[in-house]
Amino acid sequence: MSSQYDTTETLDVKGQSCPMPIVKTKQAIDDLEAGDILEVVATDSGSISDIQGWADGTNGVELLDQVEDSDLYTHYVEKTE
Amino acid sequence: MSTDNQPKSVDDADPDAAFDPAELQALRERVDELEASLADNDTGDDQKKMTIVATQGSFDMAYPPLILGSTAAAFGWDVVVFHTFWGLDILHEEKSKNLKLSAVGNPNMPVPNAVAAIPGMDRMATRMMEKKIDENGTATIEELIDLSLESGVDLQACQMTIELMDYDENDFYDGVTTGVGAATALQHMAESDIQLLV
Secondary structure (H helix, E strand, O other), rough: OOOOOOEEEEEEEOOOOHHHHHHHHHHHHHHHOOOEEEEEEEEEOOHHHHHHHHHHHOEEEEEEEEEEOOOEEEEEEEEOO | OOOOOOOHHHHHHHHHOOOHHHHHHHHHHHHHHHHHHHHHHHOOOOOOOOEEOOOOOHHHHHHHHHHHHHHHHOOOOOEEEEEEEHHHHHOOOOOOOOOOOOOOOOOOOOOOOOHHHOHHHHHHHHHHHHHHHHHHOOOOOOHHHHHHHOOOEEEEEHHHHHHHOOOOHHHEEEOOEEEOHHHEEEEEHHHEEEEOOO
């Protein structure tokens, strides 16, 4: 998948439902460096709201974009600190 | 508008009566003191705390505390889940793999109570639920426990009920905290932003 972001890593959580997309995103972010961008590919429609809520309530991450394409929800999260 | 009642402006104040140096010094000291105590309170940054008390050990009731606990840990919160009474079974390595959904007295079941009471119905209802969970890509109880422990959730097993249920401390998953009681739970609750009883 091509995107406008220079993603450092892609996390595939297709087929997994709440709370896995969030928990796995958090774990993946922990392994990255400040400035890195994580692409999260999910099929859970709740992930749009959940990733927003998680990014809002979590220090050191910024949600750059969310792309909905048929049944695929792709999120771009930057580790800011 | 009359100007008679206008408040005196600062410029009009009697310069001699403006500041008492001693009082000013005392105020400065007081401000320093308050700022220091504020800084002390800030040392815990803005990390939220959550305490969940898990009292139920049925298959369906095991999920909410585990899902909320592991998600809260993903937010970077400090999470304690205090398991007591049947809630202990969630942390019991053997029993957690055999938690059952109750078919009897469950108005959400598509069968009448008289049928639900037939031996084996709980097992069947649980199998159906497990199948749905698998199809939905929902994590298993064991996966959520591993995930919770991995992400730093403090899963606590109430000591009094461990003894009441004739369990052994070694019956629980590695990483589960034992030797804790109501006072420990209350202490965490008092410090928590969120307290839930499940």
